[in-house]
Amino acid sequence: MKQKFDIITSTCVPLPLENVDTDQIIPARFLKATTREESFFGDNLFRDWRYRPDGTPNKDFVLNDPAYSGCILVAGKNFGSGSSREHAAWAIAGYGFRVVISSFFADIHKNNELNNFVLPVQVSEDFLAELFASIKADAKTQVTVDLPAQTVTNLATGRSEQFEINGYKKHCLMNGLDDIDFLVQNQIKTELWEQQNK
Amino acid sequence: MNTLFDKIWDRHVVQQVEDGPTQLYIDRLYCHEVTSPQAFDGMRVRGLKCFRPEKIFCMPDHNTPTHDQDKPIADPVSKAQVDALARNAAEFGLTHYGMMSKDNGIIHVVGPEKGLSLPGMTIVCGDSHTSTHGAMGAVAFGIGTSEVEMVMASQCILQQKPKSMRININGQLGKGVTAKDVALYLMAQLTTSGATGYFVEYAGDVITALSMEGRLTLCNLSIEMGARGGFIAPDETTFAYLKGREYVPKGEAWDKAVAYWKTLKSGDDAVFDRELTFDAADIEPRITYGTNPGMGIGITERIPEQGGTSNPGFQRALDYMGFKPGQKLLGTKVDYVFLGACTNGRIEDFRAFASIVEGRRKADSVVAWLVPGSWAVDLQIREEGLDKILQAAGFEIRQPGCSACLAMNDDKIPAGKLAVSTSNRNFEGRQGPGARTILASPLTAAAAAVTGVITDPRELV
Numbered sequence: 098m099k100q101k102f103d104i105i106t107s108t109c110v111p112l113p114l115e116n117v118d119t120d121q122i123i124p125a126r127f128l129k130a131t132t133r134e135e136s137f138f139g140d141n142l143f144r145d146w147r148y149r150p151d152g153t154p155n156k157d158f159v160l161n162d163p164a165y166s167g168c169i170l171v172a173g174k175n176f177g178s179g180s181s182r183e184h185a186a187w188a189i190a191g192y193g194f195r196v197v198i199s200s201f202f203a204d205i206h207k208n209n210e211l212n213n214f215v216l217p218v219q220v221s222e223d224f225l226a227e228l229f230a231s232i233k234a235d236a237k238t239q240v241t242v243d244l245p246a247q248t249v250t251n252l253a254t255g256r257s258e259q260f261e262i263n264g265y266k267k268h269c270l271m272n273g274l275d276d277i278d279f280l281v282q283n284q285i286k287t288e289l290w291e292q293q294n295k
Numbered sequence: 296m297n298t299l300f301d302k303i304w305d306r307h308v309v310q311q312v313e314d315g316p317t318q319l320y321i322d323r324l325y326c327h328e329v330t331s332p333q334a335f336d337g338m339r340v341r342g343l344k345c346f347r348p349e350k351i352f353c354m355p356d357h358n359t360p361t362h363d364q365d366k367p368i369a370d371p372v373s374k375a376q377v378d379a380l381a382r383n384a385a386e387f388g389l390t391h392y393g394m395m396s397k398d399n400g401i402i403h404v405v406g407p408e409k410g411l412s413l414p415g416m417t418i419v420c421g422d423s424h425t426s427t428h429g430a431m432g433a434v435a436f437g438i439g440t441s442e443v444e445m446v447m448a449s450q451c452i453l454q455q456k457p458k459s460m461r462i463n464i465n466g467q468l469g470k471g472v473t474a475k476d477v478a479l480y481l482m483a484q485l486t487t488s489g490a491t492g493y494f495v496e497y498a499g500d501v502i503t504a505l506s507m508e509g510r511l512t513l514c515n516l517s518i519e520m521g522a523r524g525g526f527i528a529p530d531e532t533t534f535a536y537l538k539g540r541e542y543v544p545k546g547e548a549w550d551k552a553v554a555y556w557k558t559l560k561s562g563d564d565a566v567f568d569r570e571l572t573f574d575a576a577d578i579e580p581r582i583t584y585g586t587n588p589g590m591g592i593g594i595t596e597r598i599p600e601q602g603g604t605s606n607p608g609f610q611r612a613l614d615y616m617g618f619k620p621g622q623k624l625l626g627t628k629v630d631y632v633f634l635g636a637c638t639n640g641r642i643e644d645f646r647a648f649a650s651i652v653e654g655r656r657k658a659d660s661v662v663a664w665l666v667p668g669s670w671a672v673d674l675q676i677r678e679e680g681l682d683k684i685l686q687a688a689g690f691e692i693r694q695p696g697c698s699a700c701l702a703m704n705d706d707k708i709p710a711g712k713l714a715v716s717t718s719n720r721n722f723e724g725r726q727g728p729g730a731r732t733i734l735a736s737p738l739t740a741a742a743a744a745v746t747g748v749i750t751d752p753r754e755l756v
Contacts, residue, residue, distance in 0.1 A: 204521070212439060
C-alpha cells in the first residue's frame with residue numbers, strides 16, 4: 098500500500114477474458130473480513146478460477162502457470178465490472194500486482210485501484226491485442242509503465258502508447274498522498290459551501 | 296449542458312481541483328457492514344471523527360440471515376462483521392438500524408421508504424446498487440471503501456464528472472412486462488459496459504407511467520450496463536410517494552421542498568453526450584442465459600448462435616450455464632426461485648408474485664425463497680393479506696436482507712442448480728459457488744415457481 102509510483106518494468110500475467118467482474122476477482126464469501134489484510138485478499142484473488150472446489154490449484158488458470166509472473170496484470174476489455182467492492186483492488190494489490198493494463202475499465206473499480214496505488218493503464222484495443230500476442234509468443238515479454246511520462250511500452254515490439262491520468266492523481270501516486278489528506282485539509286471550503294447552501 | 300444531472304452535480308461542487316477531479320458535497324452516506332469496517336478503521340488510525348455524523352445512516356443487510364434473526368448469527372465471521380457495524384456506529388455517533396429493529400432492511404429499500412433519499416440530493420454508499428436512489432431524482436452512486444472513508448472524514452468525495460446520457464422509452468409496456476424487463480432489455484442492448492462513464496437519465500412515456508417501485512428497480516440496474524448511476528426527474532408520482540415519510544420535510548417546509556423539486560428537470564435545450572430512444576413495444580418479458588446481465592433474451596427467443604473462437608467469453612458462459620447456442624429456454628427445469636434483493640424486494644414485487652401464484656401451488660420440485668427487502672415491506676405484505684395468498688400456494692416468507700442475491704448468508708444456491716432470480720447479477724458463483732442464475736422479473740419468477748420450468752408469465756397473468 099501507498100508504495101510511491103514512478104517507472105515500472107516487468108513481465109506480465111495475461112488474462113485475455115472480457116468483462117471480468119469483481120465477483121470473480123474476489124468472491125463475496127471473502128468479503129467478511131473487518132480488516133484490510135491484503136495478504137488474505139491476495140491469497141484469494143480469482144479464488145474460484147484459481148482453485149478447484151476441493152481446494153487444489155486449477156493448473157489451467159494463469160496464476161498457477163509458472164511460465165507467467167510479474168507485477169503487471171494484462172486483462173481483456175471491461176475489467177472490474179459489477180460490484181463496488183474495494184476488496185477486489187486489495188486482492189490485486191495483495192497478490193503483488195502494481196499495474197493493470199486493459200482496453201477498458203469499469204468506473205468504480207478503476208477508482209478503487211487508484212486509491213490503493215495500483216495503476217490502471219487504459220490502452221487501445223490494438224495495443225492490447227498486440228501485447229497479448231507478444232506474451233503468447235514469449236512469456237518473458239516485458240512492459241515498461243512510465244507514470245511521469247504517462248507512457249506504456251511493449252518491449253517485445255517497441256510499441257508505445259500514451260495513457261490518461263489527471264495531474265492531481267498522478268501527483269498523489271508519485272508522492273504517496275491520498276484523497277483523505279486533501280479533503281481534510283480543505284474542510285474550510287466545505288463549511289463555506291454548507292453555509293451557502295443551507 | 297443544462298441537464299438535470301448538471302443541475303444537481305454543479306450545485307454540489309465545493310471546488311474544482313486544478314488538473315484533477317471535482318470535490319463534490321455529499322448529502323447522504325449509507326453504510327452497510329461489508330464495505331465500511333476498513334473505512335472506520337482508517338478513521339481511527341488517522342484520529343478523525345465523522346465530519347457530519349447526522350448525514351450518515353448505517354444498517355446491516357448483506358450478512359443477515361433470513362430466519363431466526365432474533366437469535367445470534369450462527370456464522371461467527373458474519374456475526375463479527377454485523378457486530379462491528381453496530382460498534383462503529385455507536386463510537387462515531389451514527390444512526391444504526393440493527394437486525395430485528397423495525398427500521399432494518401436492505402439499505403436501498405430502507406433509504407427511499409424512510410424518506411432519507413430525496414430529490415436533488417447527492418447520495419453515496421459502498422455498494423454499486425446505490426444507483427437505486429436515483430429513482431427519487433437524486434444523483435446516487437456506488438463507491439469504494441476508501442471513498443466511504445473520504446465521506447466520513449469530510450462529507451465530500453473527489454470524482455471526475457461523468458458524461459450524461461438520456462434513455463427514452465416511449466409507448467406502453469405490454470401485459471406481463473415490468474420495469475425489470477425494461478432494464479434487462481436495456482442491458483442486452485447496451486451490454487454491461489455500454490453506459491460506463493455515464494450517468495443516465497431515464498425518460499419517456501414508459502418511465503412517467505412507472506410506479507416508484509418500478510423506478511427504483513430500473514435505476515437499481517443502471518450499474519449493470521456500466522453506468523455509475525441512473526435517475527428519473529421527480530414528478531407527482533415521486534411527491535405522492537414521499538409525502539408523510541419519516542425524514543421528509545413537513546408542513547411549510549414540505550411546500551418549499553416540492554417547489555424546489557419541481558425545478559429539477561432537464562431543460563428543453565438540454566444537450567446529452569449520448570441519447571438513445573427505444574420503443575416499449577419491442578420489450579417482452581426477459582430472461583438472461585449467460586454469466587453477465589447483458590447476456591439476455593426475450594423469454595420466447597433462442598440463445599444467440601454467435602460464439603465459437605471469436606468470442607471465448609460467450610462459449611465459456613454457456614459452458615458454465617450448461618446451455619447451447621440456439622437453445623430455447625422455455626420449458627427448462629428450474630430448481631430454485633428467489634424473490635427479493637434491492638432490485639425486486641419491494642411491496643409491488645410481492646404483489647406481482649402473489650398475483651400469479653394465487654389459486655395455484657408451488658411446484659414440488661422448486662425450492663422458493665421469498666425475502667422482503669425490509670421489515671416495512673414485510674409489514675405491508677401482512678397488512679395487504681399477501682402472506683395468506685402466498686402461504687395458501689405453498690410459499691413461506693423469510694426475514695429481510697440481501698439473502699441469495701450474493702449469498703453472503705446461508706442462502707446459497709447449491710452448485711449446478713438452476714435458479715430463476717429477481718436479483719441483479721448472474722455472474723459465475725454469484726448466488727453460491729457453481730450456482731447457475733437466470734435473472735427475471737417477479738412475474739417470471741412466480742411463473743417458474745408454480746410450473747417448475749421457465750414459463751412465459753403472460754400465459755398465467
